[in-house]
Amino acid sequence: MKRKAFYLVIFAVAAAGAGSGTWIASRKPAGSTPTPQAAGPAMNVSSITADMARMLDAYRKMIVLTLDDDKLSDAARSQTHAVGQQLFHENQERIARVDEALTKLLASGDPRRFDAVGSLLDVVESGEGLYDADRLAYRETMQSLLGLVARDSSLPAIKLHKRVSEDLDALAEIERNYEKEIRAVFGRFESRSIALKREKWDSYTTYLKTLYQRERILKDYGVVLPYPSKPEPTEPPPQAQQPQKDEAEIFGKALPKKTIVLTFDDGPHRRYSEEIAAILKQYNAPAVFFSVGRNIGSLDAKGAAHLGAGADVSRKLKAAGYVLANHSLTHAQLSKQSGDGLKAEILGTDALLRAVDPERSTLFRFPYGARNKEGMLMLADAHLKSVMWNIDSLDWADPVPSSIADRVLRSVDKEGRGIILFHDIHERTVKALPLVLEKLAAEGYQFAGWDGSTFKAAGAPGSGSAAGGAAQLPIQRAAATGYANSWAILVGIDDYKKWPRLQYAVRDAEGIGQVLVQKFGFAPERVITLKNEQATRAGILGAFHDLMERGKNAGGLQPNDRVFMFFAGHGATRKLSSGRDLGYIVPYDADPDNLALDAIPMTEIQNIAESLPAKHELFVMDACYSGLGLTRGGANAAFLRENGRRLGRQMLTAGGTDQLVSDGGPNGHSVFTWTLLQGLGGKADLNGDGMITATELAAYVAPAVSSVSQQTPAFGSLPGSEGGDFVFELPEETEFLNTNTAQLSNDAIALNTKLDAKASQPAATVVVKDLQGGTATITAPAAVPVSSRQQAQRANDHGLQLYKEKQYAQAEAQFTEALKLRPNFALAANNLGFVFFKQDKYAEAARWFENAIKMDPSRAIAYMNLGDAYARAGQGDKAKTAYKTYLELAPSGSGAGYAKQQLEKL
Incomplete structure (x- = not known):
């Protein structure tokens, strides 16, 4: 077997003047190198230089992994070193290929072989882009090359031998120059009383840190170091x-x-x-x-x-x-x-x-x-x-x-x-x-030596203790909404009889209904949807009347329930003789010339709100008007406890008088409703406690909508409210990302980018309009303590949101955060892998799918993802095994047909 010198790297390193200690500022990407030119297939050294480029990359990464690792915990250092050794052994394969290629090249007898090797040495001696310290990476390979050249006694070989020998002498000088500096860096022990001056080595390692980060390297190799949950235990006594x-x-x-x-x-x-x-x-x-x-x-x-x-x-x-x-x-x-x-x-x-x-x-x-x-x-x-x-x-x-x-x-x-x-x-x-x-x-x-049963000088029996982590007890949610049942009345009107036609109102109502049922657990039979001709004045008021009547019967609306009302359609404002504005929502059959009789005034909505025997009510109006004074309930420091005892009657509207609803949002929604849906999707959880209050929803929606349209949403509490806040409890996302996971359209992503740029941040103070044209100030609730498990879940859920917006770097960061908080979180491990997969990083993806399977061996979709990653990486046999395992676990699963198709292709 050919010698495997690990630190052989690309022949594209420091500038001329070996051993001079000079630092070369490169105008090329790190590791770039001119490709030596030589005619004929035998002289094609591009594969050699490609392997060497990857070797250099691994060499530098290993240095970054070992820098300051004395600051890591013992467990984290062990994982870091394991990844470093994995990098090391991957390079062994590359080194073997390069060694074999150089051997064949010099044994080929082709008269151009010495020119080809010489062109490689040109780059060694004068290539731009790297530090002299990088040259130490290929010292052993140069020695191997010296031995290969020595087998030939021709004059060109003798000249080449002399040149390689001189390069090796220069490398020895570099080693002497940096010996003390590198020893200080790699020593990982407390500094001496006289600090060594290590400006050159520090310059080199500082440069490497601009190229690589330890966390990035580890993550690529399937490792995320968890946050330390508590100080490491002291070492037990020897016995x-x-x-x-x-x-x-x-x-x-x-x-x-x-x-x-x-x-x-x-x-x-x-x-x-x-x-x-x-x-x-x-x-x-x-x-x-x-x-x-x-x-x-x-x-x-x-x-x-x-x-x-x-x-x-x-x-x-x-x-x-x-x-x-x-x-x-x-x-x-x-x-x-x-x-x-x-x-x-x-x-x-x-x-x-x-x-x-x-x-x-x-x-x-x-x-x-x-x-x-x-x-x-x-x-x-x-x-x-x-x-x-x-x-x-x-x-x-x-x-x-x-x-x-x-x-x-x-x-x-x-x-x-x-x-x-x-x-x-x-x-x-x-x-x-x-x-x-x-x-x-x-x-x-x-x-000590091994005598067949023990190390002979060991004396006492071997040592070691079973290492294990404390079991994590299940943790209850920080708070619950406390609602018995949830009710909703949803109204969407596009095809008015006498008002201009709208395009998105029905779709808006349907979209809200899907979120309430699928995400927040509203029972479908308790969600009343009125569309177009169903949404007459009598129909809308009748729906509320039926809800009040149900409260008189068993199984109907009860004092511990919540009611959500959504209206998407036209709104109007009429000036009263007193000078006060009065707002209306416009039903399907309303006559513009008879607004006072045909439309539904806000005063009637207010009366309905006070009449419903529910704990919390939220009215969301995707229509623009003014005319109902709102009051804010006072903030309460003990919100989670007090909110269940206080009635809440709140309203959020899309805009004020004389403003037009912007109907050009993504996926067939108005801008207001699209923003509302994004808020309910998790973006309005401003304090990260897994719950969205109506106050948080308004604090997210109002400034976001105003930033992208001419609308100024209004929010407040209806008269009669005791300061209670309507609450949506976010469910824990359980979706394992896979090829069937839908992502947002480009226009949706573009709008979300604008919305998020203006959205309120946690604990921010937000000024919004009330329906009288005045202003109200909202302070988003402060963050509440939650368990690391909950934080991990929230990070994973945020990552899903970002993935669907194609914000891969941010999604990766969130899934990584989830794994730091909860190291055995199979869902986050799979999802991190799929972010890599989506960016064509198949080796990294496979590592994380393997991690997910190790954490949760029964998770079929992770095997499907693993099969896809192996297939894309050209590892057909491993892909077959993964697809077959998926079929064994989920023979009738949604991906069974796909898995069978993939097996037929392999």
């Missing part, structure tokens, strides 16, 4: 940490004081594994080499082992007295594996190790330390034991050997004992190891 010898896992904190176990992952490596073994031998230090099975050989269809060149390295390690152990077959993340796939990862490498050493050890290390219950059970069945670590060298992230050594020594000093994680696939580890061993030996540390 409480120690598991029994026969437990399934071994932890470094179980070892006796001043005892160290050395472990090396990801080999065997054709060069570095043996170099590491030679260094260990000088210090008489035992070690465990956790091998990746595919580096040793392969298995045929019958499970027989076929050993490769890596097996020779393993045999030499065994002969030298070192322990060979299992690190999975392909270094997959086994916590996401199950069934036969998981078994193959564990038992495949076990078979290969047995072929190398029939007495192979029983030790196993999960890649990234990521394990699940099924994997642990399989280990037990195979008589294997999981080995973790408590000291991470971070040699997968840190490019400087002295910095690696410094980190390990400080960690050992802090822990007092432990299992150290190294990787035997880096030159930097080879250089760091003697520094570590020399210091530990001088300080009297013992190096």
Whole structure:
């Protein structure tokens, strides 16, 4: 197997003058590079440069992940390092491809091959856009290139060899220049009494932070760090940490004081594994080499082992007295594996190790330390034991050997004992190891070896304690509306007999009715809808009369109920002899010349409001007029308790006298009703408590409508109100986003953008009109304490709203917030994944769909989404498995036909 140098990156880095410490300001996007030109397919190096570009990206991300990670909790740091290692192993695949491509290029015999490699080196030496610190990323690859070129004795090869050698010398100078600075950054320990000056390195890391953020990197890899719910518990005393010898896992904190176990992952490596073994031998230090099975050989269809060149390295390690152990077959993340796939990862490498050493050890290390219950059970069945670590060298992230050594020594000093994680696939580890061993030996540390059942110098049995989080108890809502039943009278009139025809009124009434029934739980039989010719004066007043009569009978309107009235149609105003304005709503059959007799005056609406035996009533009029003085109920600090005891009679109107209703809203609604619907959809929950009061609704609707039309909505309490506030309780959204989720039209999104720009924010003071033409001041209710679970639900619901408005970045932020508040929120995990999916980020989407399934394995739609993500990413086999699982869970589901179609295509 070709050498896999992790920090190989794109040959498009710092400017000329290697080792000068000069910082180059780029006029190109970071990581951009001219494509070396060479004729002929054999000289096409575009695939090499593309892989190198991604390598550079991963290198920088790993540095960002490790910056200031001493400020993270232990759990958050562990997750951060796991993602960093995942980036590291993804690069191993790219590095192998580049190594193979360069080998083929230089072995091709094509006379242009040296020009092609030279053009790559041109970019190495003079490419724009990056810092000298980036060059440390490809030092090992340059060494590999030096070896490849050395195989050719022609004059061009000799010249190229000299050029690569000079570049390597320059890289060594860069390492010396930045050694102290990088050690200080990667050390992650308290500063010394004299602070190091790290201006250049700080400039570099500051630049990286403009390109990447830790949270963004983690999220792309399926991780959102939760908010800490409470301070982390102090470490229990050593005796409480120690598991029994026969437990399934071994932890470094179980070892006796001043005892160290050395472990090396990801080999065997054709060069570095043996170099590491030679260094260990000088210090008489035992070690465990956790091998990746595919580096040793392969298995045929019958499970027989076929050993490769890596097996020779393993045999030499065994002969030298070192322990060979299992690190999975392909270094997959086994916590996401199950069934036969998981078994193959564990038992495949076990078979290969047995072929190398029939007495192979029983030790196993999960890649990234990521394990699940099924994997642990399989280990037990195979008589294997999981080995973790408590000291991470971070040699997968840190490019400087002295910095690696410094980190390990400080960690050992802090822990007092432990299992150290190294990787035997880096030159930097080879250089760091003697520094570590020399210091530990001088300080009297013992190096423990595995004797087949325990680490020989361990003394006491192993340690560790079962980690687990406290169960989250179900939490009641902060408050309930307290309504027994909900009633509504909805009126919409487009086709007037004698008034100008309207276009949107009927649609408005229907839309409000759908929201009341589907979102707020109004029983359909208690929602009375009058449209066009049904909405005569007699019909409208008769509906209210019937409602009052029902109150006299069992099952009718009761004092603990609420009544909502919506009118969409013409409004009118008449000047009385006293000079006061009187407003009217205009029924279907009203004569414009006989308004006083045919229309319904606001005074009659007021009388109806006072006559209805309900707790709270809200009248919403999508018509413009003036003529009824409204009074505001006083604010009450104990709203949630007092509101249930106070009658409420409130009205919200679309505008004042001589104003025209704007009928050009989206989806066939007036601007006023569209805004009202958006408010009821959740935007009017100004204090985030999951409830929308009539006051909040007015505080959202009035300024929003005024900002996009010539209307000035009015709001207030009708005479007789005791200050009660009509309340809509927002339900918890349960929609798992998927390809069938509808989004708003472009005109709706455009209008919402304008509305939101002017809408009131929580606790804002809003001035609105009353129906006499005066003003009233509304102060939105202050935020009330709610549980983290409720906050997470609200964030998810807000995310759904933003997704439907195609505000993907904001939706992503809300779903992320939901997961920070509630880490096992499968709904938010799926929805975050679908935001990625919608933006064609299929790998990221798949990770979050997998997370959702892990949180809620029975959620069929998440498997459908996962299948779509895999299919778009070109992973047909995984897509088939996901679609089949969906069909098993929901054989008659709405997506069954679609899933079958997709399976036929794959």
